[in-house]
Amino acid sequence: MRMLLILAGLGAGAYALIRRRQPTPERPAPAAFASDQSAGGTNPVRDAGPEAMRDAPQNRWSRVDQASDESFPASDPPATY
Secondary structure (H helix, E strand, O other): OHHHHHHHHHHHHHHHHHHHHOOOOOOOOOOOEOOOOOOOOOOOOOOOOHHHEOOOOOOOOOHHHHHHHHHOOOOOOOOOO
């Protein structure tokens, strides 16, 4: 019985840690802003383009990448495909 209570406590603690790390409307996930970009405002969205990214893209940045990045967070895809 004691082992069951210990396991239940560990499970509850793990659940609480996981829930605390997940983004919520009150505490959204941080956007990957470049060092010279501002994260101000209630809904931070970074500028489009690789120069506004915190980490440089691993592959060559194409026109399709640029169009897709500029369309975020819109629901419609870019027309340059």
